[in-house]
Amino acid sequence: MLPSIIEEKKMKNTYIVKSIVIGLFLFAVMVGVVIFFNQGSYIVDQAIQSGKNSEEAKSILINSIIAKGISVLLLVALFCFGSIISKKSIEKSRIRFLPLMFMLFAILYGGMCALVHEFLNPFYEFSLLRGALNDSQTFKALPPFIYYSIIGLGTLFSSMTFSLLTIQNTKPIGASLKSFGSRFWVVNYFLNFLILIVTYFATIGIQVFSLTFIFLILNLLISALVATFIGSLVLSTILESGKWAFNNLSERVTLVFVSIFGVFSFVLILGVIAFGLDSSFLTSLDQVPSILVRLLVFAIISGTVAILVWKFNLAGVRTQLQIASSESELSLLKSQINPHFLFNSLNTVYGLALKEESPKTAHAVQQLSEMMRFMLHENHAEKIPLQKEIDYLRNYIELQTLRISQKDHFQLEVDVAEGCQGEITPMVLIPFVENAFKHGVSFQKPSWVKIKLTCNAEEVHLNVQNSVHKHGEDPEKGKSGIGLENVRKRLGILYPEKHLFQIYETEDSFEANIKITLI
Structure with missing residues (x-):
């Protein structure tokens, strides 16, 4: 874009x-x-x-x-x-x-x-x-x-x-x-x-x-x-x-x-x-x-x-250029994220519509419309209320749950706090959840995703864990290459020295741990 x-x-x-x-x-x-x-x-x-x-x-x-x-x-x-x-x-x-x-x-x-x-x-x-x-x-x-x-x-x-x-x-x-x-x-x-x-x-x-x-x-x-x-x-x-x-x-x-x-x-x-x-x-x-x-x-x-x-550097002319360059890079990174989420979401609704005609389809479309409204109106703001970011995250999880709810070999644990206060830059939490569903779900092998989000007046803490399948069926796997690295760069620009970003990876599991000090 x-x-x-x-x-x-x-x-x-x-x-x-x-x-x-x-x-x-x-x-x-x-x-x-x-x-x-x-x-x-x-x-x-x-x-x-x-x-x-x-x-x-x-x-x-x-x-x-x-x-x-x-x-x-x-x-x-x-x-x-x-x-x-x-x-x-x-x-x-x-x-x-x-x-x-x-x-x-x-x-x-x-x-x-x-x-x-x-x-x-x-x-x-x-x-x-x-x-x-x-x-x-x-x-x-x-x-x-x-x-x-x-x-x-x-x-x-x-x-x-x-x-x-x-x-x-x-x-x-x-x-x-x-x-x-x-x-x-x-x-x-x-x-x-x-x-x-x-x-x-x-x-x-x-x-x-x-x-x-x-x-x-x-x-x-x-x-x-x-x-x-x-x-x-x-x-x-x-x-x-x-x-x-x-x-x-x-x-x-x-x-x-x-x-x-x-x-x-x-x-x-x-x-x-x-x-x-x-x-x-x-x-x-x-x-x-x-x-x-x-x-x-x-x-x-x-x-x-x-x-x-x-x-x-009189009057900070070089500092202004550095800020402008960071904002330009940040805008580019954000633009790379949005089409990726929309593509995955549309694929989910499309697959569901092919299988059956049910109220689930209407519900999925409604959730998708909420997500699109968020990306069109909220995503371009510098800061938004943290609760709006969490609402978007909930819609995304529910939308993904529709396509995997019938899979007995899949386990999903979600613990997302309510009533979070403060403001946060939009679209910094969802990539970790999206990454978990993208790489942690298998339609043949046992798989699991665990999502936990806590918050207080000063910070928000997100922990995401998921299984890893080397030979996943997702045809889009490996094609993106911009998700977590994208977020790492964004966090470095937006929250320098005010965030924690940890990744723990083994052959069959992946864990992302993120803490952001709200400013």
Whole structure:
């Protein structure tokens, strides 16, 4: 049951990420279209001022729209292609080859876009943004394929980060960003924001409560969020199962830096698309080296903060992860138990119905419905009244008794206390009783089951004894393998140092002795 639920949650998380990316892309395209049509007349004016007639100027505008539309479509195809390659590389742990591959495909994209513009729109100097352009700011000074190659490279880096967030299977290296827990994200965000605000106010003098101050705070809040995400990416590459791991270092380093550049590249690409792949963005190309250096410093600081938060377990971030992992394992163990009991119970009713039509069948169905109601409503609670657990145990014993009541060679002794108080985690007692009936009943050989349950205000004590038959007729014998070991793990998680679990086994008998301190 639970594995399918987990897969469904993964799919939902994947759909959320995909919806966000698609939504932001469509929003950027919409903004670009609005700006292009609102300021398209400016391109016409520029063309007329440069000596073109009105018809030629309008043709330049139309061709420019077509050329930029083709460039955007090719960009989408490049993003999808990069996502496919990234996922396969992550699965096969061959990430270190991605940057070189990305550069080759980015150059190919840049060349294709340059050819499209050369054929449809050779007048690259006509910018959407108002303001005259110098020759050094136009495609005349810089070949168009370089400009589009940089855009393509940023898109491929973005597709890598997208793949990390949407990949279904467990990553071969590193930890999942979702596994850190909310406490880690809050503490990490607070520290990043504190560092940013101290740095800005120490280097820049700004009047408090001014309009500039408000915009600065908003900018720092967003920057702290980006820093938190980047720092988490850095940390995730050097953690495996909550422990430091530095094997396959080249893969890890490549993974984190390509992912970091992908975060900023995605924001950059959205901005470029929103302004219609405008040629005026060429003015920022000379700032790329300094931007990369700043990004590297930003990543180092953010990564260091995340590592320190994890290393020193600030605010118990690792403890929260351990609790979450235990709860996840516990849910899985519980989900393994429920179908097993339901299967056995249904088999009992089915066998009884085949043999005879009698009031016993109705009684059995009624008891089974009570058990199903318990599993549907009570079993998912963290704690339930102990008496409800005992009532479920009684229903189960009575249901099993129906199929063995006519067997003279079978002896059943049941001594279950009444009026037990306190609360207990559901489904921790029944596996021992179920195990006794499963392995202690033979239809040919003498067999026996003894069940005794006592309780007081502080603890509950269950003792179950049964015969053992090496060659039982139960076709399900030996197929489960999850019963008692399952409960042992659950008790270790739920009642650490507050339970007693003893097993005594011989060739022809089995005894389980359990004491649980109610908390």
